Amino acid sequence: METIMSILIGVLFAIGTYLVLTKSLLRIILGTSVISHGVNLLILIMGGVKTGGPPLLGLDALSFTDALPQALILTAIVISFATTALFLVLSYRAYKVLGTDDTEQMRGNENE
Amino acid sequence: MNNLVIMPILIPLITGLLMVAFRRKAVVQRFLSVVALGATGAVSLVLMVQIKDSGIQTLQLGGWEAPFGVSMVADMFSGMLLLTTSIVSLLCLVFAFYSIGKEREAHYFYPLYLFLITGVNGSFLTGDMFNLFVCFEVMLISSYVLISLGGTGIQLRESIKYVLINILSSFLFLVAIAYLYAATGTLNMAHLSERVAEAGQNGILTAIAILFLIVFSLKAGLFLFFWLPGSYSAPPTAIAAIFAALLTKVGIYSIIRIFTLIFYHEPHITHLIIGIMAAVTMLLGAIGAVAYWDIKKILTYNVIVGVGLIMAGLASNSTVGLTGSMYYLIHDIIIKALIFLIGGTVITLAGTSKLKYISGLIQTYPFLGWMFFIAALSLAGIPPLSGFIGKVFITEGTFEAGFLWLGAIGLITSLMVLYSVMKIFLNGFWGDSYLDEEKKGEVKGILFPLAILTLLTIGLGVGAEGIYSYAELAIESLMNPLLYIEAVFGRG
Amino acid sequence: MKEPNDVILRSVTKVAVLIILTFAINLFFSGHHNPGGGFIGGLAFASALTLLFLCYDIETVRENIPVDFKAVTAVGVLISVFTGIGGIIFDRPFLTQAFDYFQLPLFGKTELATAVLFDIGVAMAVIGTAITIISSISEDR
Numbered sequence: 001m002e003t004i005m006s007i008l009i010g011v012l013f014a015i016g017t018y019l020v021l022t023k024s025l026l027r028i029i030l031g032t033s034v035i036s037h038g039v040n041l042l043i044l045i046m047g048g049v050k051t052g053g054p055p056l057l058g059l060d061a062l063s064f065t066d067a068l069p070q071a072l073i074l075t076a077i078v079i080s081f082a083t084t085a086l087f088l089v090l091s092y093r094a095y096k097v098l099g100t101d102d103t104e105q106m107r108g109n110e111n112e
Numbered sequence: 113m114n115n116l117v118i119m120p121i122l123i124p125l126i127t128g129l130l131m132v133a134f135r136r137k138a139v140v141q142r143f144l145s146v147v148a149l150g151a152t153g154a155v156s157l158v159l160m161v162q163i164k165d166s167g168i169q170t171l172q173l174g175g176w177e178a179p180f181g182v183s184m185v186a187d188m189f190s191g192m193l194l195l196t197t198s199i200v201s202l203l204c205l206v207f208a209f210y211s212i213g214k215e216r217e218a219h220y221f222y223p224l225y226l227f228l229i230t231g232v233n234g235s236f237l238t239g240d241m242f243n244l245f246v247c248f249e250v251m252l253i254s255s256y257v258l259i260s261l262g263g264t265g266i267q268l269r270e271s272i273k274y275v276l277i278n279i280l281s282s283f284l285f286l287v288a289i290a291y292l293y294a295a296t297g298t299l300n301m302a303h304l305s306e307r308v309a310e311a312g313q314n315g316i317l318t319a320i321a322i323l324f325l326i327v328f329s330l331k332a333g334l335f336l337f338f339w340l341p342g343s344y345s346a347p348p349t350a351i352a353a354i355f356a357a358l359l360t361k362v363g364i365y366s367i368i369r370i371f372t373l374i375f376y377h378e379p380h381i382t383h384l385i386i387g388i389m390a391a392v393t394m395l396l397g398a399i400g401a402v403a404y405w406d407i408k409k410i411l412t413y414n415v416i417v418g419v420g421l422i423m424a425g426l427a428s429n430s431t432v433g434l435t436g437s438m439y440y441l442i443h444d445i446i447i448k449a450l451i452f453l454i455g456g457t458v459i460t461l462a463g464t465s466k467l468k469y470i471s472g473l474i475q476t477y478p479f480l481g482w483m484f485f486i487a488a489l490s491l492a493g494i495p496p497l498s499g500f501i502g503k504v505f506i507t508e509g510t511f512e513a514g515f516l517w518l519g520a521i522g523l524i525t526s527l528m529v530l531y532s533v534m535k536i537f538l539n540g541f542w543g544d545s546y547l548d549e550e551k552k553g554e555v556k557g558i559l560f561p562l563a564i565l566t567l568l569t570i571g572l573g574v575g576a577e578g579i580y581s582y583a584e585l586a587i588e589s590l591m592n593p594l595l596y597i598e599a600v601f602g603r604g
Numbered sequence: 605m606k607e608p609n610d611v612i613l614r615s616v617t618k619v620a621v622l623i624i625l626t627f628a629i630n631l632f633f634s635g636h637h638n639p640g641g642g643f644i645g646g647l648a649f650a651s652a653l654t655l656l657f658l659c660y661d662i663e664t665v666r667e668n669i670p671v672d673f674k675a676v677t678a679v680g681v682l683i684s685v686f687t688g689i690g691g692i693i694f695d696r697p698f699l700t701q702a703f704d705y706f707q708l709p710l711f712g713k714t715e716l717a718t719a720v721l722f723d724i725g726v727a728m729a730v731i732g733t734a735i736t737i738i739s740s741i742s743e744d745r
Contacts, residue, residue: 028276032279079282083256130678
């Protein structure tokens with residue numbers, strides 16, 4: 001299970017990196033969200049995959065899965081949700097003001 | 113248990129939230145933010161006294177004992193940084209009253225400013241790796257909005273780079289945390305320190321340490337600073353000043369914290385890498401500062417030189433070097449705020465940031481000119497100003513550790529820094545005045561925070577002996593991780 | 605502008621929104637011991653509101669729900685923070701929670717916990733943030 005998941009995480013990171021390196025702002029944002037999924041999976045795997053019941057009261061399981069990685073992922077998801085939303089709004093504004101979503105054309109020192 | 117530890121986070125947070133929930137007039141918001149930052153400063157002062165009297169103060173959130181809960185830890189190092197942060201942020205805020213403009217005030221400038229301080233204070237106080245990430249994000253998300261607030265073309269262009277680079281480094285941060293959790297099974301810093309010491313810092317842990325170093329270097333502008341000059345010259349003066357004063361310092365604080373508390377077992381690998389990065393950072397930063405003829409660019413490259421110098425003190429891994437780093441860190445927070453505020457004022461008054469088109473400002477604005485002169489000397493480390501004492505200790509530390517090249521680069525770049533700021537002074541303030549009398553801008557209110565900051569840099573230099581007892585305590589807790597661990601686990 | 609023909613969407617929305625809202629409240633209260641809680645409940649609540657935004661235009665929904673969602677976020681976080689401060693007042697660490705069992709009419713023996721207050725704050729913050737983001741992205745065209 002860990003091996004398959006590691007490969008999947010690698011694939012997600014590769015796709016994300018490829019997308020971040022493209023010129024279009026929208027693809028860059030999609031790239032960051034693909035990477036964020038890779039990161040969340042990584043945290044889950046690093047905490048150890050399922051070793052017992054879910055950590056809930058009232059379940060008579062002998063052993064429980066470590067709940068900390070899940071709590072970390074929840075927090076990480078919320079934060080990446082917020083940053084992605086902010087990044088989207090920001091690039092939309094930049095597209096409106098600068099008239100382009102091509103990072104190649106955003107270079108240079110004009111507008112200063 | 114000491115609930116005062118959480119207060120520097122809670123006070124600005126609650127004040128900022130109240131401002132968003134009940135949108136009041138700008139005057140009320142100004143008053144509230146001054147009160148909040150003043151109260152934060154007072155709390156940090158009380159905390160410092162408590163730490164001095166009865167050791168490191170801790171708080172286990174929700175009563176969950178370490179290492180299971182989130183610990184907040186205030187040792188003298190964080191206490192001193194908290195106090196400096198409160199003072200400098202208060203002064204930058206007063207500067208913002210006169211310069212930020214109605215438009216930005218209406219778009220939640222003050223709440224965002226307070227959230228930024230919340231994140232900074234949180235990063236200084238937390239004793240948990242993941243909580244450090246959360247505090248970083250609080251600070252960064254506020255800074256994303258602050259840097260793009262107003263929405264001019266250049267701001268949007270630079271903010272996109274800034275946001276992207278920080279989002280990616282946040283992902284790296286999470287990756288590093290995941291590896292660390294897999295390798296050690298804990299995220300509480302004190303517990304981490306214990307476990308790493310027990311297991312010995314093997315290759316995997318050193319690799320994780322380097323990953324953390326990369327993450328924090330991206331935030332601190334240590335070697336990986338390519339994003340910094342652009343982003344710090346885009347926003348308005350008050351915001352740029354608080355960024356230059358605080359944001360990189362949080363990264364520096366984190367590097368110092370984890371490499372003195374957790375990963376201190378392999379200094380010939382990690383600290384050497386830090387030393388090399390510091391040397392390259394200083395050199396490149398100084399070259400940038402000398403080469404440009406644009407006030408904003410010169411000042412932002414000076415931020416980079418400062419980061420390199422502070423890290424050189426850490427690289428020496430000695431008491432003297434760390435003492436120097438701490439003095440210089442506090443000096444750097446004050447002086448970067450001061451010099452950015454003066455530089456911004458000059459640009460506003462002259463209407464351009466190109467040095468070639470500015471001259472003779474000192475005839476119209478003598479106070480501004482002489483304050484810049486003092487700031488420039490302090491930045492370069494001329495005694496008796498505050499930059500001197502830190503630089504002496506850092507150089508001594510690097511020589512002691514055998515890093516002669518590092519100390520030498522630190523001294524050479526100091527000269528280059530002096531040249532770069534004197535270039536501003538000679539071209540901008542000296543020479544024939546070209547401003548007409550009627551074009552003279554109003555600087556009265558602005559001068560007040562600048563004067564206080566100037567007094568602080570003189571006071572910190574002359575009175576360095578006075579805060580030495582505090583500095584000694586701070587360095588003691590940095591050099592001896594056992595003090596920190598015992599305080600967190602309540603065994604002390 | 606020509607009115608789009610979305611009778612099916614509108615009819616379904618009228619029923620579905622009620623179901624989603626009920627489910628959101630159910631999710632919210634099942635939290636604490638079972639899967640659920642403020643965050644997911646708030647998200648489900650926000651998704652119902654988003655469905656309304658999709659189906660009717662923003663102005664109509666704004667008229668019918670005249671709430672400043674930025675303020676909702678702030679009030680939500682304030683509620684959560686003040687629940688934490690409750691611990692400080694009783695000289696416990698910040699964020700300490702308490703619970704006890706009470707005999708209530710109608711419900712019988714019920715567990716009441718301060719964590720629910722905290723969760724209400726979280727739910728409000730999530731609803732406010734989600735709606736603020738969606739409306740600020742879709743605002744100008």
